[in-house]
Amino acid sequence: MIRVLVVDDEHLVRSGLRLILEAAPDITVVGEAADGATALVETRRLHPDVVLLDVRMPGTDGLTAAPEVAAAGSKVIMLTTFDLDEYVHRALRGGAVGFLLKDTPPRDLAEAVRAVAAGNAMLAPTVTRRLISSFVERGPARRDAARRQLALLTGRELEIVREVARGYANAEIARRLGMSEPTVKAHVSRALAKLQVANRVQVAILVHDADLL
Template sequence: MLVVDDQPLFRAGLVALLNASPDMTVVGEAADGDTAVRLVESLCPHVILMDIRLPCGLAALERVVASGSSARVLILTTFDLDEYVHEALRLGAAGFVLKESEPARLLAAISAVASGEMQFSPTVMRRLVAAYLRGDVPVAPWVPAGLDELTGREREVLRLVGTGLTNAAIASKLTVTEGTVKTHLNRVMTKLRLTSRAQAVVMAYESGLVIPQAVAKTA
């Protein structure tokens, strides 16, 4: 694991905590994004635990994801949904955990991310959708590669995911089985190279499939 935080004492505490865990080993640490990227290339960590607000943090996340590295990035933040977190979701972070979390919660999040899971709770998903609907998140129009490859039904599923509906609710709305919804969503994720449902929400708004004002009128 690579620990990236620009506060020396906090970073040292994280390293000590992680190395004390029997199934975790810290292979390196960095105080800024540029150093982190270099260490990812040389050390090939499985998980990167990164403070998103450090110098060049977002740029480092983007470079790591774009490099094709298998390292999964777990974001550390003091706020559960600020502008940095929204951008991190768009760039492909595997999840995030609050800095004030209990040690057990942090260790569980790291283990989950290392095993391929995503760390975005239902509460976070609701807050993410609500933030878009309130207009708290600036939406820059963007047509992602692969959007034109989506079928009409896949676009509709992505749009409904963006409005905050669960798979069960989407299935009921479209009069299909929940398994069918999961199949469509998996195809959407593959075609758009998305890694989490949270990233799908971001994509739905930025691609223009979901317009906040329109959702508000139908709510």
């Protein structure tokens, strides 16, 4: 069971997130907090696997709290209505491994919690595309090296990692390709292992380097 702490200054938002997450059979919400300082106290007390942390809150905001929450041993997903690059970069530098918008569909929210709990990064599609574009190294040598590495994949695995590079979560990839989520998850895991990369963002950068989109 994946243990989640929900942190947002709005009670209705916290309640909504709790309802969405607890509808999943493998996720339980172990606590709530309304600011970053309380989030850190509750993280140290409850030891959640994942902390959903709102970016903007009165007092100690999520971006300020994220490094200490991550240092306490929990995976951090930043959750916000503001899709701003300055938030994304600061959150990732502070130890967050996920960044989602509050209009993320319920199934994708649960999928993100699962992915992050399993050790993967999970970013909203629009965030992923912009973030990757700032890291991608262009040029024939880099492109050819990336293509040689991706040649290790089967045709189906390559098709799926291209969808990962477009920023889609497993649930959305499954819908787009007419597959089951467990099958997509298995293909992604095998692709990460073959490519020897740590997470979805790294494989997405590799696909962009190869200029395969």
